[in-house]
Amino acid sequence: MSDLTPKQIWIVGAGPAGIAAAEAALESGATVGVIDENPAPGGQIYRALLGVMKPEIQSRVDALHAKGVLFLNQTTVIDAPAVGELTVKGPNGPERLRYESLILATGARELFLPFPGWTLPNVMGVGGLQALVKSGLDVSGKRIVVSGTGPLLLAVGAYLKQKGAKVVRIAEQAPAQRIREFTQRLVGYPYKLGQGIPLMLSIGATVRTSAWVERANGSHVLESVKINSHQEPIRCDYLACAYGFEPNVELATLLGCELHRGFVEVDETLRTSVPYVWCAGEPTGIGGIDLSEIEGKIAGYCATGNEKAAQRLMPTRARWMRFAAMLEVTYALRDELKTLPNPETILCRCEDVSIEQATEWNGSRAAKLHSRCGMGPCQGRICGAAGRFLYGWEHGTVRAPLVPVPLSDLTERDPELTNHTN
Ligand SMILES: Cc1cc2nc3c(=O)[nH]c(=O)nc-3n(C[C@H](O)[C@H](O)[C@H](O)COP(=O)(O)OP(=O)(O)OC[C@H]3O[C@@H](n4cnc5c(N)ncnc54)[C@H](O)[C@@H]3O)c2cc1C
Structure with missing residues (x-):
């Protein structure tokens, strides 16, 4: 002590x-x-x-x-x-x-929003796929769709292309006009503009604005995605998706x-x-x-x-x-994204709770008590954030432990105060 x-x-x-x-x-x-x-x-x-x-x-x-x-x-x-x-x-x-x-x-952390098929293997976070590639996943020749919102889409798209992937589409939900205004105002931040220009030169041609993934298709693993602005599904091996942070x-x-x-x-x-x-x-x-x-x-x-x-x-x-x-203004999320999930779409990936099961109850606390939504290993970090955007759920209360720990950590819960002398 x-x-x-x-x-x-x-x-x-x-x-x-x-x-x-x-x-x-x-x-x-x-x-x-x-x-x-x-x-x-x-x-x-x-x-x-x-x-x-x-x-x-x-x-x-x-x-x-x-x-x-x-x-x-x-x-x-x-x-x-x-x-x-x-x-x-x-x-x-x-x-x-x-x-x-x-x-x-x-x-x-990244914000994920549910849509039909978002729990298929090979649908992952934008930063998540980037981290996997950085730790050795080979994506050369793989067809990848990047979707969501924000400058991270461009950064990761350019990175994946550099690693040999075929980035077939970047679907940015923000409208073109807002991005144009943002780019004009970047003149006041020349170093940010300097970061953005090479990314646009590398990957800009694949970007579509006011575009988002409506559905990911595949029987056991991702095979294609349907984008709102595109008639036909786009064949792909990976979908990297994030709606900001x-x-x-x-x-x-x-x-x-x-x-x-x-x-x-x-x-x-x-x-x-x-x-x-x-x-x-x-x-x-x-x-x-x-x-x-x-x-x-x-x-x-x-x-x-x-x-x-x-x-x-x-x-x-x-x-x-x-x-x-x-x-915040440029990449504000649009209301159409709230209409993507259907009743069977999973909201809580940890506990397999569907949108229908979770929204039968009013608010995140009631959903948690009745359906186990948010009670799995991520402790509501993913579904809770999605529920706040989709249904205006309140921030739930937080209790210790902040992350799941073995029971033994709780029984040995009162260890002596440690004096770390630097
Ligand atoms: C997945 C992802 C990918 C990104 N990629 C890019 C990119 O390519 N280019 C770019 O410009 N920006 C990127 N960003 C944004 C950039 O990372 C952030 O702007 C920046 O890192 C913010 O710095 P920070 O110190 O506030 O937080 P962070 O860098 O996120 O650092 C927070 C740290 O706190 C730790 N932590 C949190 N809770 C606890 C706890 N209870 N106990 C112990 N440790 C804890 C986390 O492990 C983390 O290491 C990315 C962000 C994310 C989420």
């Missing part, structure tokens, strides 16, 4: 926001630890492959290590049992940690942080409604890596009382928040 270490900061999430927060907190003299469930730091965008980190993040992590920052990899926060305490589950089993200040940098707010909710429009509510110092808890990156709003980085820095400074250093960064944050607002 350890006493509270002065200025002990724990950061949950080792993506761009978490790494930037660690750098700023360390600069302000704190003792810093970073927890992430992945095998290595990097988050979604700098995800390490087979344990090898991308060079752009490796050098920053090495520098943090060298200055004493502790990284708890393969470690998931599963509970917040008392004020100032977290329960984590890592390679050595459950542990309790104490924090003086906590920074949540838990990122976001859903913030990971489960830990924030468990801690009691207020949400606004599904995101963690923060003030300009990124302080949440819960004392000593800050939040940075995608849980506060979807804005891409640049917004996550700058928020991580601000939270790292503010959580260590160095608000003067944070003040300097606030105009840059405001600029990237304007970019985030442009993304």
Whole structure:
């Protein structure tokens, strides 16, 4: 059992926001630890492959290590049992940690929306297929349809093409006019424009706007997709699909942080409604890596009382928040997507609950109690988000453990507080 270490900061999430927060907190003299469930730091965008980190993040992590920052990899926060305490589950089993200040940098996940056939093998998330290819899946010669919304479709489409796949269609649900306006406004963000132009040159010809997959066909595995703008089904081996991002707010909710429009509510110092808890990156709003980085820095400074250093960064944050607002307007989801599933379409993939079974009840809680919707391994992370878009379901309550754990972890639930000395 350890006493509270002065200025002990724990950061949950080792993506761009978490790494930037660690750098700023360390600069302000704190003792810093970073927890992430992945095998290595990097988050979604700098995800390490087979344990090898991308060079752009490796050098920053090495520098943090060298200055004493502790990284708890393969470690998931599963509970917040008392004020100032977290329960984590890592390679050595459950542990309790104490924090003086906590920074949540838990990122976001892809948003999946159901349509007939979406549970067929080889229908997967856009980022999911990209991650599989990065870890060795050979897609050369494979016919792939990418669908959903947002700049990620182009990035992944171009990547798959580079890996030898035949990207036969990119179906972007946003209308062409909105994308044209977005592109014109990118002049104010030349570096983003510079990223977009090569992608359009590589893969732009396959893009159709106001287009979405109505149905995935196949007897045992995906064979073709029917796109609204296309008479005939398009033959394909893979469908990669994502309708933007859903913030990971489960830990924030468990801690009691207020949400606004599904995101963690923060003030300009990124302080949440819960004392000593800050939040940075995608849980506060979807804005891409640049917004996550700058928020991580601000939270790292503010959580260590160095608000003067944070003040300097606030105009840059405001600029990237304007970019985030442009993304939100451009890629807003259209109502037609709500009409795609039929009564037999599965909503909860973990528990095999159909749309008909889940919507017989009013709201996510009733659906959960009566049909087991949201009670499987993903704990409603997929179907809950879909239900919020389709039926206006409320955010459900969150209880520990945040992820399913073996029973033994719960019976050994009250381990001693661990003093990680950096
Ligand atoms: C699937 C996917 C693919 C993407 N691909 C691209 C791309 O190709 N190009 C691009 O520009 N942008 C891409 N993005 C967007 C980009 O990744 C984000 O803008 C950026 O990573 C946000 O940084 P962040 O630090 O806020 O969150 P993240 O990078 O998501 O980091 C959050 C971290 O928190 C960890 N975490 C969450 N909860 C817990 C917990 N309870 N316990 C322990 N750890 C936890 C997660 O494992 C994760 O490592 C992608 C996003 C996703 C979801």
